[in-house]
Amino acid sequence: MNSFQAGIVVSLGCYLAIGWYAGKRVKHLEDFFVAGRNAPTVLILGTLVASFMSTNAFMGEAGMSYQGHAPLVIIMTCFNCLGYIVGAVFFGRYLRRSRALTVPDFFRSRFNSRRIQVFAGISIVAGLSAYLLAVTWGMALIITEVTGFSEVIAILMVWASYTLFTLYSGSRGVILTDTFMFLLFSSIIVVTSFYIVQAAGGWSSVIDSLATYADKPGIIAWHGRVGPDVYWQTPMEALMWASILGVAWGIVVAVSPWQTSRYLMARSEHVVIRSACGALIAMLLLYLVTNFAATTVNLINPDISPPESTMIWVSMNLLPTVLGAILICGVLAAGLSSASTFLSLVGFSVSHDILGSAKDNAEAEAEASKDQLSQLQGGRLRNARVAMLCVGMTVIVLALMLPRDIYWLTHFAGPLFASSWGVVAFMSIWSRRITETGAFWGMTVGFSTNVGMNALSLTGLAKWPVMADPILVGVVCSYIAVAIVSRRGSVTAAESDYQEALHCMPIAERDPETVRQTLLWPKVMVVMGASIAALMTVFYALPYQEAVASVLPTLAENVP
Amino acid sequence: MSGELILAMFYGLVLVDAGLWTWRRVLEDYQDDDH
Secondary structure (H helix, E strand, C coil), X not given: CCHHHHHHHHHHHHHHHHHHHHHCCCCCHHHHHHHXXXXXXXXXXHHHXXXXXXXXXXXXXXXXXXXXXXXXXXXXXXXXXXXXXXXHHHHHHHHHHCCCCCHHHHHHHHHCCHHHHHHHHHHHXXXXXXXXXXXXXXXXXXXXXXXXXXXXHHHHHHHXXXXXXHHHHXXXXXXXXXXXXXXXXXXXXXXXXXXXXXXXXXXXXXXXXXXXXXXXXXXXXXXXXXXXXXXXXXXXXXXXXXXXXXXXXXXXXXXXHHXXXXXXXXXXXXXXXXXXXXXXXXXHHXXXXXXXXXXXXXXXXXXXXXXXXXXXXXXXXXXXXXXXXXXXXXXXXXXXXXXXXXXXXXXXXXXXXXXXXXXXXXXXXXXXXXXXXXXXXXXXXXXXXXXXXXXXXXXXXXXXXXXXXXXXXXXXXXXXXXXXXXXXXXXXXXXXXXXXXXXXXHHHHHHHXXXXXXXXXXXXXXXXXXXXCHHHHHHHHHHHHHHHHHHCCCCCHHHHHXXXXXXXXXXXXXXXXXHHHHHHHHHHHHHHHHHHHHHHHHHHHHHHHHHHHHHHHXXXXXXX | CCHHHHHHHHHHHHHHHHHHXXXXXXXXXXXXXXX
């Protein structure tokens, strides 16, 4: 067994051990679904970032940066990470206040509507199962490449690892392993970046070389590579693309179930706000480091193919063996953390939102004695695990049988929820005029528009301009549907009362000491932001200008 | 001012602005007894 094989086996064993430890503490349905609603900031922060950053961040986006587009990834990150703050302040903390078990469960309570819950549950099953397949294949590809295991063995290994601990421990295990994985991939990527920069000749040499890099001109200019050889012809076109996609993915971050459902586990509303602040800081730093490191690899090996395997090449050829194995484990951890979150959410939706009836369960619980209540909850916990196992079995069958098309699935599944839920999620908190029918049709129209536009694009029948990104068009269509349909109906007293109740601040949240602790996080953001701006100016913008200026006279002399 | 300098400042200012806005929002929502 080589170091890479040993590292992967040991890390998978660690996740199973953490899941087993967390699973022992699962006694009730709330433990399994929402980790007992008692998670501290560090665990919510860890699971937010780990769920969002899958293998795509260290392969797809790192590959994009290697090809010369890191600045665009950085610009996109600026916009999409703001989704954490917007999502937490305008939706997440109210979602937590509702004490729902799942996000579709919140929609059911808010609109007193079983059909909305079922529709939202089905969209989770469709979207996240597809994403889960893509992540499973992505991780299997890495294992196959670095260990030489067959693809089937790799798929089975990956599937078994995330399924076993998720099945046993539910959200309690998922947030613990997510946080462990977040710490693993964050720390190893920082160490890896150090090695890459040193191998390329040190910081100032790297900036000089990249600023004047002839093979990929403009690789670290503010717009990255543009021109006839790449997708973007001009700097403004590149800027528009990055800004629009950044905003679209910002909506995904703000309302998607694999992000907002984390807030249901938070100990308090302050934990929601603190973890969103922390996630914003962590994502901005991680994307900056990862994508600059991937760009720098050009100076060591400019011919890595495919570009998505840049970090795999680094782990196998540049880093010391042990660190290389840890980097592979870190990349796998990014994928596993997303996969475990997706599997748990799909399982919860099947058992609770689609097959279960929260209303019947609540009535049965209200009439039950203490023993009966314990039996009832035990039964529901068992059902949730059985549902998750069935989902897991379906995923492994599909993973082994379907043709591998990671790009297609990720492209379709990721942003689906922004179009389908985005408008309804925010309006369910802030609008007094949105009706149950309006919400239902808003979700349906947003979902259908996104899927329809993506289907036309992927089959080659249409090519959408950046301004007409399916995520944004889906959001706009969803809003129009909500506005038109809601105008024709009226809000019921129950819906109105529920919406008002969501705005009643629990007294416990006003504790001055707790508020003071929460205010530390924005302070850290301000200090970090000022430091990042100063450091990027001193270590990137100014040396870049000097390097480019020093080359210009040479170029001018060579012009006949 | 170059595009690279604007990018450097913008990346940091996103955090600064988000921090200041969150600070104000937390104070408004959790410290104002009349809310």
